[in-house]
Amino acid sequence: MKSSEEKSARTTAIIAAAAMVISINPALAYDRRDATYVTSSKSRTVLDYIVCLEGVVSNTPKKMSIATSLETAEKTCREKAKKLVASPSEPNAEDIRAMILECGFRPGDGSPDAGCGMRQEASAERTPPQAPSASAGKYRLSGTEQLAVQTGVRRALKDPVSAIFGGMAAARDKEGFVYVCGSVNAKNSFGGYIGHQPYFGMLVGNGPRVGFAVAGLGGVKTESEAILKVCRDRGII
Structure with a gap:
């Protein structure tokens, strides 16, 4: 009987988890298009690096500051950072960090006075x-x-x-x-x-x-x- 109750509880938990996943709007996933809020660069390498950073930062504790979260993200995404092209026409890792600290990852994270959200x-x-x-x-x-x-x-x-x-x-x-x-x-x-x-x-x-x-x-x-x-x-x- 106990085994049956455990199976029932587990099934209920699985159904609840599945319902939560189904309810998530795929459009909310952060992608390259969202990353153009941070930079006007069209480089896939640059955009992929920003997407990687956002993915890590969004999963850090909310009480953690953006600067600390970003440091954690930079360590996780260091392999993508190595692929950034050293060019005067493209942002480097330091440029991207500065942009994110000032404007965040999404509209509303930063001040319009700083030009945030106007890149596209x-x-x-x-x-x-x-x-x-x-x-x-x-x-x-x-x-x-x-x-x-x-x-x-x-x-x-x-x-x-x-x-x-x-x-x-x-x-x-x-x-x-x-x-x-x-x-x-x-x-x-x-x-x-x-x-x-x-x-x-x-x-x-x-x-x-x-x-x-x-x-x-x-x-x-x-x-x-x-x-x-x-x-x-x-x-x-």
């Missing part, structure tokens, strides 16, 4: 630099371009992950080149925030392969003043 739409918005024309002047950065600027600035920082971005503005000259000025606060070598510092640079490339070359990053007062003067002279601020 922005890749279609970007147009190649135009030939010399009267259209030179203030330029509205797309979400992809904003992310490219932030990624470029992070690479120039001693503690990229700690970066807190302030305002960002851009202008295009008569040759079609787009220059960007903004501010960023990040930690120094001693682990303390140094306050918002100005930066200046230029967009390179276009579409999903757009990048940002930093020409100047504030530090001492004279450097910051020089950068702000360039930004004013170019009509950016």
Whole structure:
């Protein structure tokens, strides 16, 4: 009799588990298309790496911070990370980590002010630099371009992950080149925030392969003043 009860209980548990599996919407599974929220890259290697990270992070305890969860995920997905191509036009593991820490994996995880969730739409918005024309002047950065600027600035920082971005503005000259000025606060070598510092640079490339070359990053007062003067002279601020 006891054996019969055990079988009945086990059968009930199996049916309940099966019902739970059936009730799961397959569309909720995180895939390459979802990964384009994190990056505008079309590389399967990049997207597969992000999918791997999300799979691990989503199964870590909710009380664990995203940074700690991501560290665990990076260890689990290290083989996929090794397949990432070292190219200026593609994000590396550090770039991807920074993107996820700032914007998360899905819409709603990050702030729209940081360009989060705009990568799919922005890749279609970007147009190649135009030939010399009267259209030179203030330029509205797309979400992809904003992310490219932030990624470029992070690479120039001693503690990229700690970066807190302030305002960002851009202008295009008569040759079609787009220059960007903004501010960023990040930690120094001693682990303390140094306050918002100005930066200046230029967009390179276009579409999903757009990048940002930093020409100047504030530090001492004279450097910051020089950068702000360039930004004013170019009509950016």
